[in-house]
Amino acid sequence: MLNAQFFTDTGHHREKNEDAGGVFYNQTEQQLLILCDGMGGHKAGEVASQFVVNRIQELFEAENLVEEDQAEDWLRTTLQKINRELYHHASTNEAFRGMGTTAVAALIFDNHVVIANIGDSRAYLVNSRSIEQITSDHSFVNHLVMTGQITEEEAFTHPQRNIITKVMGTDKMVIPDVYIKRINFYDYLLLNSDGLTDFVRPHIIQTQLSEPLPLEEQGETLLNLAQEYHSTDNVSFVLAEIEGDKV
Secondary structure (H helix, E strand, O other), rough: EEEEEEEEOOOOOOOOOEEEEEEOOOOOOOOOEEEEEEEEOOOHHHHHHHHHHHHHHHHHHHHOOOOOHHHHHHHHHHHHHEEEEEEEHHOOOHHHHHOOEEEEEEOOOOOEEEEEEOOOOEEEOOOOOOEEEHHHHHHHHHHHHEEEEEEHHHHOOOOOOOOEEEOOOOOOOOOEEEEEEEOOOOOOOEEEHHHOOOOOOOHHHHHOOOOOOHHHHHHHHHHHHHOOOOOEEEEEEEEEOOOOOOO
């Protein structure tokens, strides 16, 4: 079990916070982390993100034990189930029609983590030497990067970097990407909305997390960094300390 906390800030440029997240436990004290970013360009983004967080909390807390060899399937099928519910909720309520949200979730085991993502909210593993992005953004600019049309540096300032190609709630069927990573040699797991990493470059986050600070202070410092780098979005993340083997 990791020492983990959800941090969020509406920021100075948004009237409402469309991000949601949390740290949840099932009946055998397994741990699940979730971060969602409601779609600002659609109706009721804050409803969509909170809907997903609430439902995954309910479903996970009802579980007794998710076996390690079932974790990948559990995350994928659970997010697909919640997506169908969100799609139905949106399509049968005119006020919510077209709403959607990203999602990145992590199921924690002793030596590894199982991560699922839909959209451009990210998961990183961080230690004193490096920061590794685990997830791959479902976005237009990431497609351009992956196909060699632009560089990662160009993607950081691309005018269409906010175009997302896959979200929860806007289609009846969605397939999350799922990753399994060993966590022994890392210090932090970070799940974040793009309000952080669209403005604060990953190496700056890595440098900050190398500082010997308590989790609460690290989280508050990252929120402040986002404002220092002029984030115009809600800024939210789940930050978790890893006490693995150190080298």
